[in-house]
Amino acid sequence: MAEPATITQRMPSELGALMRAVAEHCPNVTPGPIDETPRPEDPGHPEYHRRQRAEFALARWRTATPRRYQQAVADHPAVIAWADAASTDLDQAGDLLLTGPTGTGKTYQAYGALRRIAEAGPRRYEAIATTAPDLYGRLRPGGSDRGTEDELRRLCRVPLLLIDDLGAAKHSEWVEEVSYRIFNERYNACRPTVITTNLPPRNPHGTDLADRLGDRLVSRFAESTTIVPVIGPDRRRQPRSAA
16 A cells, blocks of 8 residues: 655645745754643633633632622721732631621621632632621521521531621520630631621620620630621711712
């Protein structure tokens, strides 16, 4: 059987002729180096994959975030620092407690912190966001289709949990015990919780979180929590500027 002919041999063309001419007249020419390093927009580059993870994480963040806070962006320096630390190592971040009067933007900063973590492109992003009254409502008999214990496990095990308006519920032994179970398990498992509250952890001159949730829980905050006072006028009562 005859040796197979190349395309150039079978169908001479201008390109084939040019290639032969180059080979005859430039025998010492060798191909130059080819830069095969992937660019940030190319698959294989770390930045490409980070962007893909961030897009997925942001979709989850939007699902967990109420409509009012879909544009939330963390701009408080301490909140930004905490979110960046959580993006680097979630296990070492500890909790974030935003405390201050009503309407100062605590909830906005809380959702902004979760958004900043999502934008960093973590390898895993799961978050639950709820208000304290809704959380306790889910954990009462009949409050969740999952069942009380399954709902409690879900709140304890989700990597990121946001509880808005902690301390708003009326104090009771049941509230204190449920709160302690959630925070204690999350503390032991190094799962960070983002908390907003109108109450300081301790206040010798008035009501504080210790009054509502017990000393055991507040002692956990003292050990591993970044406490950020959010001070300022009540934004909800400020008149909106005319368009």
